Amino acid sequence: MASERESEEISVPLPSSEDASLQATWGLGNQLFVYAADRRPAKDTNGEGSDMGHTQSYDILDLRWGQDMHGPTTRKLINESHSVFVMLQGQVTSLSGSALYNQLKEASRQYRSIAKACSLELQLLMSNTVDEGEREYYGNQVELLETMQIIWSLCEILFIDIAPGEMVLVQLLNWVRWHFSAGREMAQDVINDEIPEEHPAYWEAIFRLLLQGEIERVRKLLSLHSCSQTQPFTSVEELLKKMPQWGNLRTVSLAEFDLKWRHWREECMRRYEEGHFTAFAELERVVQVLCGDMLVFSELKDYCETWYHLLISRLLYQNPTVRPTDLAFHVQACMEEFQRAGHRMGHVDNILQAALEFDLHQVIKDSSTSLGDRSWWFGAHLTDILHHCGQIDSQKLPFGSNLREYLLLEYVAGLMSHHSLWQVGVDYLDHCPVFGKEHMKLYIENLPLDSERKANKLIHICEERDLLEQVQSICKIMGVRCSQDGRLGSALSWFLRSKDVPAATRLTEKFLQDYKENGNFSHLDLLDHMGPTMLLTQQLTFLGKYREFHRMYQEKDLKGAASLLLSMLTARAAPRHFWVTLLMDALPLLETPQVILGTSQTYELMHCLEELTQDLTRNTPTSTTPSRASSTPTPQSAGTGVTAAGSSQILSQRDLEKLKLLRLALCRNLSRSIVHEGTIVPL
Amino acid sequence: MEEELLLREPELLCEARHPGDVSDLCFLTQDHIATASSTGSVLLYKHHTITQRVEAVQEWPDLHISGGRRCPCTCLATYGEDTMLSGGEDGRIAMLSPGQAAPVRVLEKADSCTINALAFLKQSEVLTVNSFGQLKLFDFRQNTDGPAQIFSATDDHWSLLCVDKHPGQLHVVATGSQDGTLTVWDLRQNRFPMTTLDAHQSSMWEVRFHPYHAEHLFTCSEDGSLWHWDASAHASLVASSGRPGGDEGPSGQQSPWLGLEASPKLEINSLICNKSLSVNSLDIEGGLLLCGTDSENIYTLSMPHLS
Numbered sequence: 001m002a003s004e005r006e007s008e009e010i011s012v013p014l015p016s017s018e019d020a021s022l023q024a025t026w027g028l029g030n031q032l033f034v035y036a037a038d039r040r041p042a043k044d045t046n047g048e049g050s051d052m053g054h055t056q057s058y059d060i061l062d063l064r065w066g067q068d069m070h071g072p073t074t075r076k077l078i079n080e081s082h083s084v085f086v087m088l089q090g091q092v093t094s095l096s097g098s099a100l101y102n103q104l105k106e107a108s109r110q111y112r113s114i115a116k117a118c119s120l121e122l123q124l125l126m127s128n129t130v131d132e133g134e135r136e137y138y139g140n141q142v143e144l145l146e147t148m149q150i151i152w153s154l155c156e157i158l159f160i161d162i163a164p165g166e167m168v169l170v171q172l173l174n175w176v177r178w179h180f181s182a183g184r185e186m187a188q189d190v191i192n193d194e195i196p197e198e199h200p201a202y203w204e205a206i207f208r209l210l211l212q213g214e215i216e217r218v219r220k221l222l223s224l225h226s227c228s229q230t231q232p233f234t235s236v237e238e239l240l241k242k243m244p245q246w247g248n249l250r251t252v253s254l255a256e257f258d259l260k261w262r263h264w265r266e267e268c269m270r271r272y273e274e275g276h277f278t279a280f281a282e283l284e285r286v287v288q289v290l291c292g293d294m295l296v297f298s299e300l301k302d303y304c305e306t307w308y309h310l311l312i313s314r315l316l317y318q319n320p321t322v323r324p325t326d327l328a329f330h331v332q333a334c335m336e337e338f339q340r341a342g343h344r345m346g347h348v349d350n351i352l353q354a355a356l357e358f359d360l361h362q363v364i365k366d367s368s369t370s371l372g373d374r375s376w377w378f379g380a381h382l383t384d385i386l387h388h389c390g391q392i393d394s395q396k397l398p399f400g401s402n403l404r405e406y407l408l409l410e411y412v413a414g415l416m417s418h419h420s421l422w423q424v425g426v427d428y429l430d431h432c433p434v435f436g437k438e439h440m441k442l443y444i445e446n447l448p449l450d451s452e453r454k455a456n457k458l459i460h461i462c463e464e465r466d467l468l469e470q471v472q473s474i475c476k477i478m479g480v481r482c483s484q485d486g487r488l489g490s491a492l493s494w495f496l497r498s499k500d501v502p503a504a505t506r507l508t509e510k511f512l513q514d515y516k517e518n519g520n521f522s523h524l525d526l527l528d529h530m531g532p533t534m535l536l537t538q539q540l541t542f543l544g545k546y547r548e549f550h551r552m553y554q555e556k557d558l559k560g561a562a563s564l565l566l567s568m569l570t571a572r573a574a575p576r577h578f579w580v581t582l583l584m585d586a587l588p589l590l591e592t593p594q595v596i597l598g599t600s601q602t603y604e605l606m607h608c609l610e611e612l613t614q615d616l617t618r619n620t621p622t623s624t625t626p627s628r629a630s631s632t633p634t635p636q637s638a639g640t641g642v643t644a645a646g647s648s649q650i651l652s653q654r655d656l657e658k659l660k661l662l663r664l665a666l667c668r669n670l671s672r673s674i675v676h677e678g679t680i681v682p683l
Numbered sequence: 684m685e686e687e688l689l690l691r692e693p694e695l696l697c698e699a700r701h702p703g704d705v706s707d708l709c710f711l712t713q714d715h716i717a718t719a720s721s722t723g724s725v726l727l728y729k730h731h732t733i734t735q736r737v738e739a740v741q742e743w744p745d746l747h748i749s750g751g752r753r754c755p756c757t758c759l760a761t762y763g764e765d766t767m768l769s770g771g772e773d774g775r776i777a778m779l780s781p782g783q784a785a786p787v788r789v790l791e792k793a794d795s796c797t798i799n800a801l802a803f804l805k806q807s808e809v810l811t812v813n814s815f816g817q818l819k820l821f822d823f824r825q826n827t828d829g830p831a832q833i834f835s836a837t838d839d840h841w842s843l844l845c846v847d848k849h850p851g852q853l854h855v856v857a858t859g860s861q862d863g864t865l866t867v868w869d870l871r872q873n874r875f876p877m878t879t880l881d882a883h884q885s886s887m888w889e890v891r892f893h894p895y896h897a898e899h900l901f902t903c904s905e906d907g908s909l910w911h912w913d914a915s916a917h918a919s920l921v922a923s924s925g926r927p928g929g930d931e932g933p934s935g936q937q938s939p940w941l942g943l944e945a946s947p948k949l950e951i952n953s954l955i956c957n958k959s960l961s962v963n964s965l966d967i968e969g970g971l972l973l974c975g976t977d978s979e980n981i982y983t984l985s986m987p988h989l990s
Contacts, residue, residue: 423961
C-alpha cells in the first residue's frame with residue numbers, strides 16, 4: 001500500500017547550498033526532525049571546524065503529518081472514539097453470536113454519531129468566526145467529516161447491519177434521506193406559503209420527495225393543490241395510498257412483497273395508459289415515476305444531485321426488492337448518466353462505487369489514502385468493526401500482520417507525537433496482537449520525559465503491560481538526569497525504586513565525595529530515613545552506617561559509636577579511599593579521658609592501619625582517590641587543598657603524617673586499655 | 684430534574700494560553716487564580732467576570748531550577764489572599780506574595796527529593812509530601828530551611844503524591860501514595876502513620892476531605908477510578924460507644940479516620956462507571972464533585988446529600 005500512495009512535495013525553510021544537504025531523523029510516529037547538515041566529509045576541514053559559512057543554519061524543523069484530527073475540536077473525536085473502541089474490544093472477547101453482532105452495530109452507530117457531533121460543533125464555530133482562513137479551515141473539516149459519514153453509513157448498511165430477509169432498499173432510502181435534506185426543506189417552505197401551488201418550488205419539492213420515497217409527504221403536498229379534489233388528483237392519491245410499503249407489511253416475505261408491488265405497478269401503468277392524467281403534465285410525470293419509466297428519471301436526475309441518489313430512486317420504482325449484491329449492475333448506468341451531463345467523478349464517488357460493488361478492500365484503501373491528510377481514523381475504526389463482523393478476511397499481509405492491525409498501527413503512529421494523545425495510542429497498541437508490543441516498546445523508549453509525573457505515568461503503563469526493561473530504563477534516565485543536575489536525593493530515590501545497583505553505587509560515591517569535600521552530610525533527611533533500602537548495595541549500607549556513627553557520636557553514645565566504627569572497618573564495608581577518613585575518625589575516640597576502645601579493638605585498628613599504610617606506600621591504584629583534610633566529626637575549616645590525581649605520592653605523605661599521629665594515639669590507648677583491663681599480668 | 688442536570692453542565696467561559704503543563708491550580712481570591720507550571724514558574728491569572736476574559740497578571744519565572752535547567756513546579760498552596768507557596772522537583776519551597784516580584788522567602792534545601800504536594804496547616808505551618816515517601820512539617824517561624832518534623836510512611840519509600848488536612852481536626856492528615864495506598868496520619872504521634880489502607884491499583888493523584896462533611900473523603904487514581912470514602916457510619920459508631928478519655932478532638936469525639944483498620948463500617952463507592960484513563964485531579968465544593976481525566980474529559984458528579 002505504501003508504494004501506491006501519492007508522493008507529496010513539501011518545502012522547508014532551510015537554506016540550501018552546495019555544501020549543505022537536507023537530513024532527517026525520525027521522531028515519534030509521524031514525526032521527522034529535518035535539518036541542514038554539512039555535506040563535506042569531516043576530514044576535509046583540516047581543523048578549521050565544520051565551517052559551513054554563511055549558509056549554516058542551526059534550525060531543526062519538527063515536521064509532522066497526519067495531524068488534521070489534532071485540532072482542539074476534532075480531538076474530541078479521537079478521545080470519544082477511543083472509549084468506544086476500548087469498550088468494543090472488551091465486548092469482542094466476552095460476547096459472541098447475536099449479542100456481539102448487536103454491539104458491533106451499536107459501536108458503528110456511535111462512531112457515526114461522534115463524527116456528526118463533531119461536525120455540528122465545527123459548523124457552529126464556522127458560523128461564529130469572521131476570519132477567512134479559519135472559516136476555510138472549519139469548512140474543510142466539516143466537509144471531511146460529512147464525507148466520512150456518508151461512506152461509513154453506506155458501509156454500515158451493506159456490510160454491518162445486514163439482515164438477509166430484509167429489504168436493503170429501505171435502509172438505502174434512509175441513507176439518502178439523511179444526507180440529502182433539500183427536498184424536505186423545500187416542502188416545509190411550500191407548506192408554510194399562503195398559496196402552496198404557486199410557490200416556485202412546489203413541483204420540485206414533490207418530485208424530490210417522490211424520488212426519496214417520501215410518499216406521505218408527497219400526498220400531503222398534492223392535497224394542498226387547488227384541484228386536489230378533481231379526478232386526476234384523486235386517482236394519483238389513490239395510487240400513492242395503495243403503494244406497498246415494506247414497513248407496513250412486516251409479516252410478508254420479500255417474494256410476496258414483490259408480487260404485491262408488481263401488481264400495484266401494473267395498476268399504475270394501466271391508469272397512465274388510459275390517459276387519466278393528461279390534464280396535468282406534472283401529474284403525468286409523477287405517475288411516470290411511479291411506473292418506473294427510464295426516461296423520466298433521466299429528466300429528473302438533477303433533483304437527485306448525485307448518481308447514487310439516482311440509483312436508489314430508480315431501484316425504488318423499478319426493482320425495490322433488489323438484493324445488495326445486485327446493486328453493482330446498476331451503478332455503471334447511473335454514473336454514466338451523470339458523466340454525460342458533465343459531472344466528474346471524484347474520490348468519494350469512486351469509494352461509494354467500490355462499496356456498492358462490494359469491493360471492501362478498495363473502499364478501505366481509497367478512503368485511507370484520499371480522505372483528508374491521510375489520517376487513518378476512518379480506516380482504522382471501520383476496518384476494526386468489519387474485521388470483527390467477519391467481512392474482511394484476516395489473512396496476513398506480506399509484512400506480517402493483517403489489514404486491521406496495519407491500519408491501527410498507522411493510526412497510532414499519527415497519535416504518538418502529540419503531547420497528550422499518546423496515551424490514546426498506547427491503548428490502541430494493546431489491541432494489536434502481532435506487532436503491538438514491539439511498537440509500544442520502541443515508542444515508550446523515545447517518549448520525552450518532561451516531568452516526574454509523566455515518568456510515573458509511563459512507568460505505570462509499562463508495569464501494567466509487563467515491560468519491565470522499559471521501567472528500569474525510565475528510572476535510570478530520570479535518576480541520571482537528576483544526578484547530573486545535582487539533585488542527588490531525587491537520583492537516589494529513582495535508583496532505589498528500580499533497585500539499580502551499579503547506579504546506586506556510583507551515586508553513593510558522589511555522596512561520600514560530597515562529604516569529604518564539605519565535611520558534613522547533605523541530604524540528611526534522606527540518609528537518616530533510608531531504612532532497609534540501604535541494604536541495596538554495600539556502599540549504600542556503608543553510607544547509612546557511617547551516618548549513624550556520626551549521629552551516635554553527636555548523641556555522645558561513644559561506646560556504640562566506637563563499636564560501629566570498628567565493625568565498619570573489620571567488615572571491610574568501606575571503600576579503600578575512605579579508610580583514612582574512617583581511621584582519623586577514630587582519633588577523638590582514642591583521646592577521650594576514659595577508655596573506650598578495648599585491647600582487642602585497638603589491635604584491630606592497628607591491623608587496619610598497617611594494611612592501609614602498606615597500600616599507600618606501595619602507591620597502588622586503589623589509593624588514587626586522595627582524601628583531603630581530615631574528616632573528624634568536628635569539621636575543620638580547611639577549605640583549601642585541591643586534590644590532584646597525579647600527585648598521590650605527595651598527598652600520601654600528608655596522610656602518612658596523620659597516620660603517624662594515629663599510630664601514636666593507638667599505642668597510647670593500647671597501653672591505657674591494657675592497664676584498664678588488666679589483661680596482661682606483669683610478671 | 685432534567686433542567687437541573689442541564690444546569691450542572693460545565694460551560695466554558697473563557698480560556699488563556701499557559702506556558703507548559705498546569706501541574707497545580709488554585710483560587711487565591713475570588714477572581715485571581717494561581718497556577719504552577721511545568722516550566723518551573725508560577726503564574727497569577729485574573730478573571731474579568733464582566734468581559735469574560737482571563738489573563739496573566741503576574742509571573743514568577745524560573746522559581747525552580749536545578750543544574751541550570753528549569754525544572755517543573757509541581758504544587759501550590761494558598762493561605763488567605765496574599766500568601767502562596769510553591770514546591771518543585773528541585774526540592775525547593777518558595778513563598779510568594781502577589782505584587783512582589785521576588786519571592787518573599789525561599790527554603791533552598793527544604794527537601795532532597797521532589798516535593799509532590801503542599802498543604803497549609805496554619806499560617807506558619809505547612810505540610811509537604813515528597814517522592815521518598817516522607818511527610819514533612821515545616822514551621823516558618825523558625826529560621827532554618829529544614830523541616831520541623833519528618834514522618835515516614837513505609838519502608839518501601841513509595842512516593843507520596845498528595846496530601847490533605849482534615850477540615851476540623853488539624854492533627855489528622857490524609858496522604859495518597861504511588862502504589863495507591865491511602866494513609867491517615869495523626870500528627871501528634873511520632874513518625875508513623877495511624878492507618879494505612881490498600882486502596883487503588885496505582886498512583887493516587889489526589890485526596891480531598893469534604894470541607895463541611897469531614898467524614899467523607901474522595902480519592903482519584905491513575906487506574907481511572909474515583910472513590911468516595913464514607914466514614915459517617917463509623918463516626919456514629921464511635922460516638923455511640925462513648926470511648927473514654929483518649930484522643931478527643933475539638934468535637935469531643937475521636938476522629939473516625941484514626942483507627943479505621945479495625946472498623947467494618949467504612950463504605951467505599953466507586954463513582955465512575957466506565958473504565959477510563961487516569962483521573963488526574965478532583966475537587967469538591969458543596970454537593971458538586973468535579974474531576975478531570977486523561978481522556979480529556981471533565982466529569983461532574985452531583986452529591987445531593989453532601990450539599
